[in-house]
Amino acid sequence: xxxxxxxxxxxGVRETAADVNGGRRRAxxxxxxxxxxxxxxDRRVGAFIEVTTGPAREEAATVDARVAAGEKLPLAxxxxxxxxxxxxxxxxxxxxxxxxxxxxxxxxxxxxxxxxRAGAVFVGRTNMDEFAMGSSTENSSVLKTANPWDLxxxxxxxxxxxxxxxxxxFVPAAIxxxxxxxxxxxxxxxxxxxxxxxxxxxxxxxxxxxASSLDQVGPLTRNVSDAARVYRVxxxxxxxxxxxxxxxxxxxxxxxxxxxxxxxxxxLVDADAEGLDPEVAANLEEARKAFRAAGASVTTVSIPRxxxxxxxxxxIASAEASxxxxxxxxxxxxxxxxxxxLLSLYVETRTAGFGAEVxxxxxxxxxxxxxxxxxxxxxxxxxxxxxxxxxxDRAFSRVDVVVCPSIPTPAFRLGEKTEDPLSMYLSDVFTxxxxxxxxxxxxxxxxxxxxxxxLGIQIVAPRFxxxxxxxxxxALERELAFPQELPSGMA
Amino acid sequence: MVRxxxxxxxxxxxxxxxxxxxxxxxxILSYIGQLESIPERPIAPEAPLxxxxxxxxxxxxxxxxxxxETNAPLTVHGYGxxxxxxxxxxx
Numbered sequence: 001x002x003x004x005x006x007x008x009x010x011x012g013v014r015e016t017a018a019d020v021n022g023g024r025r026r027a028x029x030x031x032x033x034x035x036x037x038x039x040x041x042d043r044r045v046g047a048f049i050e051v052t053t054g055p056a057r058e059e060a061a062t063v064d065a066r067v068a069a070g071e072k073l074p075l076a077x078x079x080x081x082x083x084x085x086x087x088x089x090x091x092x093x094x095x096x097x098x099x100x101x102x103x104x105x106x107x108x109x110x111x112x113x114x115x116x117r118a119g120a121v122f123v124g125r126t127n128m129d130e131f132a133m134g135s136s137t138e139n140s141s142v143l144k145t146a147n148p149w150d151l152x153x154x155x156x157x158x159x160x161x162x163x164x165x166x167x168x169x170f171v172p173a174a175i176x177x178x179x180x181x182x183x184x185x186x187x188x189x190x191x192x193x194x195x196x197x198x199x200x201x202x203x204x205x206x207x208x209x210x211a212s213s214l215d216q217v218g219p220l221t222r223n224v225s226d227a228a229r230v231y232r233v234x235x236x237x238x239x240x241x242x243x244x245x246x247x248x249x250x251x252x253x254x255x256x257x258x259x260x261x262x263x264x265x266x267x268l269v270d271a272d273a274e275g276l277d278p279e280v281a282a283n284l285e286e287a288r289k290a291f292r293a294a295g296a297s298v299t300t301v302s303i304p305r306x307x308x309x310x311x312x313x314x315x316i317a318s319a320e321a322s323x324x325x326x327x328x329x330x331x332x333x334x335x336x337x338x339x340x341x342l343l344s345l346y347v348e349t350r351t352a353g354f355g356a357e358v359x360x361x362x363x364x365x366x367x368x369x370x371x372x373x374x375x376x377x378x379x380x381x382x383x384x385x386x387x388x389x390x391x392x393d394r395a396f397s398r399v400d401v402v403v404c405p406s407i408p409t410p411a412f413r414l415g416e417k418t419e420d421p422l423s424m425y426l427s428d429v430f431t432x433x434x435x436x437x438x439x440x441x442x443x444x445x446x447x448x449x450x451x452x453x454x455l456g457i458q459i460v461a462p463r464f465x466x467x468x469x470x471x472x473x474x475a476l477e478r479e480l481a482f483p484q485e486l487p488s489g490m491a
Numbered sequence: 492m493v494r495x496x497x498x499x500x501x502x503x504x505x506x507x508x509x510x511x512x513x514x515x516x517x518x519i520l521s522y523i524g525q526l527e528s529i530p531e532r533p534i535a536p537e538a539p540l541x542x543x544x545x546x547x548x549x550x551x552x553x554x555x556x557x558x559x560e561t562n563a564p565l566t567v568h569g570y571g572x573x574x575x576x577x578x579x580x581x582x
Binding site: 102103104105106107237239240242246305308310311312314315322326329330331332333334335336339340341342343344345346347348350351354359360362363364366367370377379380381383384386387421422425 | 520545
């Protein structure tokens with residue numbers, strides 16, 4: 001048995017699965033290497049809320065037995081980290097919140113069940129902003145997560161633990177959820193690929209709901225083809241999520257290798273607006289050159305309502321959150337505050353259980369839905385959301401994909417924006433438009449800043465056009481050749 | 492206003508936090524005010540939306556009782572237990 005942690009560092013999802021399927025390595029060995037990397041490195045990063053060593057060892061042994069019995073599994077023995085808002089049967093799912101401490105779901109989320117069938121091994125649950133509300137993972141009630149490229153900086157959020165776990169080479173893949181950019185923004189901050197599928201592509205059964213008209217489950221990996229592999233496994237209709245769609249998934253992994261010659265790329269014209277970080281602007285120019293070098297034609301497109309997307313998003317997402325989070329009341333799960341009557345039980349449990357950002361959004365959402373203000377806020381935001389969606393439809397009549405930065409600046413310092421919620425919300429300026437329109441979007445790591453912090457380019461495609469998206473992402477990845485070195489904070 | 496909304500949301504805002512919360516929410520609402528510049532349009536999808544898919548109406552195994560036993564803060568004889576309800580829900 002080879003337990004040298006460095007051995008597995010370079011191996012991604014597809015190589016690991018090929019090794020295990022081919023009998024060259026056993027799932028239990030792959031897992032022990034991953035556990036050793038987490039053990040030696042996660043004290044610095046804080047990617048995991050909990051490492052579930054015992055059950056993971058049982059899962060790895062099961063995978064080895066299945067492979068020995070002749071099964072070929074697309075994720076054979078691949079160690080995967082799961083964000084703390086997706087159910088893994090019998091293990092805790094807390095959304096990094098005090099109010100769900102100790103909650104153990106009875107079954108797997110559909111995405112988790114599909115990963116399990118495909119041979120994945122669940123290493124542990126990753127840190128996140130409480131209930132996925134945040135852009136820096138600092139809103140976790142459990143711990144702080146650092147960016148593996150610079151341990152004094154944020155990993156992004158809300159899937160910051162998942163992004164950091166992949167970036168630090170603890171695991172080749174992690175699962176996150178994306179409501180307004182919570183996969184794509186941390187992926188960009190940490191220099192990994194992060195993919196949000198079309199709304200409806202992946203079942204949300206077993207994903208703790210934040211904003212139901214926006215939430216999607218998706219992968220974070222070190223390269224585009226690995227993301228396509230994991231996505232292919234979790235995608236598809238599920239009778240337990242009536243919003244999941246039956247459109248054919250196709251072969252995204254093959255699409256990632258087809259190139260983008262002859263296709264048309266539209267760079268978001270509004271993204272060049274005054275105030276864009278000069279290094280991000282220069283990186284965008286590199287992406288333009290890369291697409292041209294890949295044989296694509298490059299033009300500009302305008303999404304006029306994109307500039308209002310953050311405002312639209314914070315009304316709609318908060319309104320839905322205020323409704324979804326009404327279920328956390330100290331009756332069915334989580335710790336309960338002492339109270340003499342039912343109203344006090346609700347109020348005291350919720351006041352003690354939710355953190356500041358979650359309360360802020362519940363208040364904002366309750367206000368936006370309240371009598372006398374509903375039409376002025378929620379109604380107006382829904383109308384603007386439809387106009388934004390139509391902006392994208394018009395753009396896609398001219399181009400195959402829309403491209404813009406994933407993040408307006410490289411990762412900022414821990415603590416830099418915690419006292420200024422609005423400034424934190426504006427970190428999502430490039431990711432919320434695709435969320436509101438329900439479009440598939442991916443972050444491709446696109447270079448390092450002068451301070452050696454990752455930068456990311458976002459590609460957006462029409463609904464259910466993931467194959468086009470992966471073709472563009474694969475081409476961009478090959479042209480830009482993001483450095484494969486270990487992040488500087490881990491050296 | 493913050494107190495009223497908090498009561499609707501079953502939350503309590505301590506006196507010490509009230510002015511900070513009012514200020515933060517005010518700034519966020521002021522930012523959201525830019526939506527007023529977008530013309531309102533009735534929300535009408537161009538094509539009819541597909542009907543909500545339904546699954547077969549058949550019994551499937553549930554975990555309700557197990558889940559309650561595992562996760563509820565307080566159960567008595569297999570039932571969730573809560574304090575007095577009558578007369579308590581008027582804030």
